[in-house]
Amino acid sequence: MANQYDLIIIGSGPAGYTGAVRAAQLGLKTAIVELEEKLGGTCLRVGCIPSKALLEATEKYDEAQNHLADFGVNVDHVSFDLEKMLQRKESIVNGLTGGVAFLMKKNKVTRYFGRGSISRSGVVEVVQESGEKEELTATSIIIATGSKVSSLAGVELHGNIVGTSTEALSYESVPEHLVLIGAGVIGLELGSVWRRLGAKVTVVEYLDRILPGIDSEIAKEAQKIFKKQGFEFRLGSKVTSARALEEGGAVVEVEGAEPLHCDRVLLAAGRAPNTDGLGAEAVGIELDRRGFIRVDEHFRTTVPGVYAVGDVIGGAMLAHKAEEECVACVEKLATGYGHINYAVIPNVVYTHPEISSVGKTEDQLGEHGVDYKKGVFPFMANGRARALNQTDGKVKVLADAKTDRVLGVHIIGARAGDLIAEAATAMEFGASSEDIAAVCHAHPNLGEAVREAALGVAGRVRQM
Amino acid sequence: MAIELKVPAAGESITEVQIGEWLKKEGDAVRRDETIVVIETDKVTVELPAPADGVITKILIPEGEDANVGDTIGLMEEGASAGASQGSSPAASAAPVHAEPVAAAPEASPEPAPASAAAPSSEVIAPASGAPDVRDSLPPEGFARVMPAARRAAATEAVDLNQVLPTGPGGRILKEDVMRQAAQPKPAPAPAPAPAPAGLAPERPHTPDARGEEVVKMTMLRRKVAETLVHSQQTMALLTTFNEVDMSGVMAMRKKYQDSFVKKNGIKLGFMSFFVKAAIEALKEFPSVNAEVNGRNIIYKNYYDIGIAVGGGKGLVVPVVRDADRLGFAQVEQTIFDFGKRAQKNQIKLEELQGGTFTISNGGVYGSMLSTPIVNPPQSGILGLHNIVERPVAVNGKVEIRPIMYIALTYDHRIVDGREAVTFLRRIKECIEDPARVLIEV
Numbered sequence: 001m002a003n004q005y006d007l008i009i010i011g012s013g014p015a016g017y018t019g020a021v022r023a024a025q026l027g028l029k030t031a032i033v034e035l036e037e038k039l040g041g042t043c044l045r046v047g048c049i050p051s052k053a054l055l056e057a058t059e060k061y062d063e064a065q066n067h068l069a070d071f072g073v074n075v076d077h078v079s080f081d082l083e084k085m086l087q088r089k090e091s092i093v094n095g096l097t098g099g100v101a102f103l104m105k106k107n108k109v110t111r112y113f114g115r116g117s118i119s120r121s122g123v124v125e126v127v128q129e130s131g132e133k134e135e136l137t138a139t140s141i142i143i144a145t146g147s148k149v150s151s152l153a154g155v156e157l158h159g160n161i162v163g164t165s166t167e168a169l170s171y172e173s174v175p176e177h178l179v180l181i182g183a184g185v186i187g188l189e190l191g192s193v194w195r196r197l198g199a200k201v202t203v204v205e206y207l208d209r210i211l212p213g214i215d216s217e218i219a220k221e222a223q224k225i226f227k228k229q230g231f232e233f234r235l236g237s238k239v240t241s242a243r244a245l246e247e248g249g250a251v252v253e254v255e256g257a258e259p260l261h262c263d264r265v266l267l268a269a270g271r272a273p274n275t276d277g278l279g280a281e282a283v284g285i286e287l288d289r290r291g292f293i294r295v296d297e298h299f300r301t302t303v304p305g306v307y308a309v310g311d312v313i314g315g316a317m318l319a320h321k322a323e324e325e326c327v328a329c330v331e332k333l334a335t336g337y338g339h340i341n342y343a344v345i346p347n348v349v350y351t352h353p354e355i356s357s358v359g360k361t362e363d364q365l366g367e368h369g370v371d372y373k374k375g376v377f378p379f380m381a382n383g384r385a386r387a388l389n390q391t392d393g394k395v396k397v398l399a400d401a402k403t404d405r406v407l408g409v410h411i412i413g414a415r416a417g418d419l420i421a422e423a424a425t426a427m428e429f430g431a432s433s434e435d436i437a438a439v440c441h442a443h444p445n446l447g448e449a450v451r452e453a454a455l456g457v458a459g460r461v462r463q464m
Numbered sequence: 465m466a467i468e469l470k471v472p473a474a475g476e477s478i479t480e481v482q483i484g485e486w487l488k489k490e491g492d493a494v495r496r497d498e499t500i501v502v503i504e505t506d507k508v509t510v511e512l513p514a515p516a517d518g519v520i521t522k523i524l525i526p527e528g529e530d531a532n533v534g535d536t537i538g539l540m541e542e543g544a545s546a547g548a549s550q551g552s553s554p555a556a557s558a559a560p561v562h563a564e565p566v567a568a569a570p571e572a573s574p575e576p577a578p579a580s581a582a583a584p585s586s587e588v589i590a591p592a593s594g595a596p597d598v599r600d601s602l603p604p605e606g607f608a609r610v611m612p613a614a615r616r617a618a619a620t621e622a623v624d625l626n627q628v629l630p631t632g633p634g635g636r637i638l639k640e641d642v643m644r645q646a647a648q649p650k651p652a653p654a655p656a657p658a659p660a661p662a663g664l665a666p667e668r669p670h671t672p673d674a675r676g677e678e679v680v681k682m683t684m685l686r687r688k689v690a691e692t693l694v695h696s697q698q699t700m701a702l703l704t705t706f707n708e709v710d711m712s713g714v715m716a717m718r719k720k721y722q723d724s725f726v727k728k729n730g731i732k733l734g735f736m737s738f739f740v741k742a743a744i745e746a747l748k749e750f751p752s753v754n755a756e757v758n759g760r761n762i763i764y765k766n767y768y769d770i771g772i773a774v775g776g777g778k779g780l781v782v783p784v785v786r787d788a789d790r791l792g793f794a795q796v797e798q799t800i801f802d803f804g805k806r807a808q809k810n811q812i813k814l815e816e817l818q819g820g821t822f823t824i825s826n827g828g829v830y831g832s833m834l835s836t837p838i839v840n841p842p843q844s845g846i847l848g849l850h851n852i853v854e855r856p857v858a859v860n861g862k863v864e865i866r867p868i869m870y871i872a873l874t875y876d877h878r879i880v881d882g883r884e885a886v887t888f889l890r891r892i893k894e895c896i897e898d899p900a901r902v903l904i905e906v
């Protein structure tokens with residue numbers, strides 16, 4: 001039967017498309033259902049990728065404008081072309097989403113264009129925009145529908161005046177004053193983009209810290225650096241309302257403080273599971289209190305033959321975590337074994353400097369009463385960092401006091417996002433801090449800072 | 465895509481295997497289904513075929529080492545095709561309409577395997593003749609299984625790494641594993657002897673004699689044989705009874721019908737089919753010989769699966785002729801002939817070795833005059849055949865020269881009484897001396 005599959009994946013984000021390729025490799029007849037015309041999900045269309053394109057472009061501009069002179073390179077009349085930047089971003093997105101479409105074709109994964117819903121166990125109904133319906137059947141169904149922006153009481157979305165990250169990736173002009181609601185990774189990355197291009201950026205955060213989830217010592221250091229860059233932080237501030245004004249611009253009301261007037265508001269106070277129109281509850285798929293799909297350790301929902309992975313089941317909302325889950329789920333289905341190690345999932349914030357982490361934070365270790373040792377090394381003392389003129393930040397290695405096993409590594413500084421890979425590899429291998437220290441690191445190299453921090457756990461720092 | 469090469473399940477009773485010859489080296493290109501490595505089990509030799517086209521990137525467990533079913537013994541990189549005829553690499557063929565190559569997709573890294581770039585053909589990776597093989601300079605396998613800090617800790621804490629229980633991924637010894645061992649109260653308990661398989665005494669310390677000795681690891685087959693035989697000797701009450709058979713009747717019959725038998729069946733009429741048939745007659749009469757002990761029960765079997773010991777390339781194997789009572793002489797001969805041929809090439813399949821209710825072992829082909837075979841558990845009897853020698857015998861008061869074979873039945877005295885065993889063997893003698901008895905069942 002043409003419409004019968006071994007596996008149907010609903011959602012084509014990193015989880016969906018990677019899982020579909022893996023399923024095809026394992027010989028499953030696979031289909032993928034995507035509501036949007038472009039494949040790739042939030043990550044490729046309006047998330048990780050376009051934001052990185054803009055971050056990279058604006059960082060170049062910022063460097064040319066403010067830092068090249070430090071190197072003795074003089075550039076006169078630095079200017080930017082926003083339209084070109086946005087076009088470049090679009091072409092990167094198009095290239096990659098087209099690439100995903102190609103991957104589907106190459107792996108003989110059938111793509112269905114429309115909203116996928118589960119009408120009963122083993123049956124997926126695809127409703128196209130035109131209203132046309134099609135029914136597909138499958139032995140297994142994986143829900144990988146991702147997440148959407150969380151709403152916030154009192155915040156009325158209004159075009160790009162009071163908008164979300166999707167709008168903030170495409171402002172046609174640089175805002176004069178951008179107010180971020182939420183000091184998480186999305187807000188700070190996009191805030192960085194527009195700040196570099198000249199916007200005044202105010203960050204309003206309910207908690208008394210930025211970057212929830214990131215090690216608080218690292219977050220504090222980040223806040224200091226961002227403040228120096230021009231971010232204005234209003235921490236411990238509750239937004240009671242945000243709305244567009246008829247006369248133009250917007251107003252953000254904050255409890256116990258003067259309202260903020262601005263021309264753009266970006267709501268980035270977290271993301272919520274996307275189960276819109278999925279028909280989950282109607283077929284008996286249980287959701288938890290916050291709307292995430294309930295799954296067991298093998299990603300099984302409460303309906304036999306229906307699985308869920310990625311943002312829609314909660315946990316860290318990261319593309320690579322979602323991807324790991326979907327691949328593990330598919331492999332478990334096809335081979336009986338799937339692997340995912342939640343203890344070692346790296347996390348990167350692409351601000352400048354970058355922030356990265358893997359494993360437990362000091363806060364978490366403290367909460368659980370784990371006896372740990374800590375090694376720290378600042379980039380200021382790293383030769384390569386000095387040559388790069390990027391001496392902000394540090395590497396922190398946390399290891400079990402008794403066994404010396406590495407429990408967490410946290411980095412803020414130049415290319416932190418790349419440096420974390422070493423730590424993740426080490427942790428996946430059950431390395432001790434001494435193991436990292438025992439590995440020969442090239443000189444002069446930013447990675448030496450990781451090694452020195454590892455040496456620092458045993459008080460053996462050599463380069464400081 | 466890196467693919468893990470795993471020890472396949474060779475049969476339900478098999479968990480431990482020994483890695484045989486790696487037919488492919490690291491860096492060798494392989495085609496799908498090409499044999500990469502030979503794996504020896506205690507019963508059969510199986511071959512591990514390549515799951516896909518690609519290049520062998522790592523041999524994790526070298527020849528001669530033990531492994532368990534499911535263990536990863538090597539790695540290969542898929543797609544690093546040796547045949548360049550497949551056309552452009554995945555990256556190059558990616559959606560030409562898009563400027564961005566697919567390979568750049570952020571989360572879609574799996575496609576262009578690094579090995580494929582490095583090794584478009586197997587020739588490239590093979591070291592030029594005379595050039596040192598880089599693999600020689602790699603650390604030995606055991607070295608790589610100990611994390612660096614663990615090695616240091618073992619040295620400073622004077623811990624024998626062989627005593628350390630590894631808990632790291634891939635059986636790696638972590639620093640904490642060494643520390644745990646170091647924290648054990650000293651003197652450490654006498655090193656628990658490696659759990660030697662039943663039947664094999666633990667290894668003694670051995671100082672080689674200066675005149676030269678060779679230490680050779682026992683093959684899985686040999687170890688299993690040792691284990692089974694000792695188990696049999698220790699758990700059963702084995703006893704052997706003998707008799708002699710005048711083979712002239714069977715020989716005359718063979719002579720008379722050989723030509724027409726060959727013409728009809730394309731195979732020679734041997735002695736084995738007569739003994740299989742005679743044994744079945746005897747087994748029918750004495751079901752306890754065709755039975756097995758299971759705890760406090762005796763399991764009697766209403767079928768006759770006769771194991772035939774045949775010499776193989778790696779040692780003796782005992783494939784089973786199923787439902788031998790329902791086979792004709794020609795079918796029995798054909799089956800045994802086929803077993804013998806395949807045993808030489810180690811091609812006997814595992815399922816062909818399993819089961820069996822009774823065994824026939826013919827030491828006569830090697831010239832044995834008399835022997836006491838050991839029962840193959842959980843069976844309860846084994847018939848030993850020997851060489852046929854012309855001997856002077858008294859026939860009707862006169863001395864005559866007759867072709868005589870001594871036959872032996874070893875039986876488990878727990879369930880087979882002496883009277884039964886002796887009569888069983890006499891029944892075989894009668895059937896062979898007068899083959900017509902098999903036909904008319906008297």
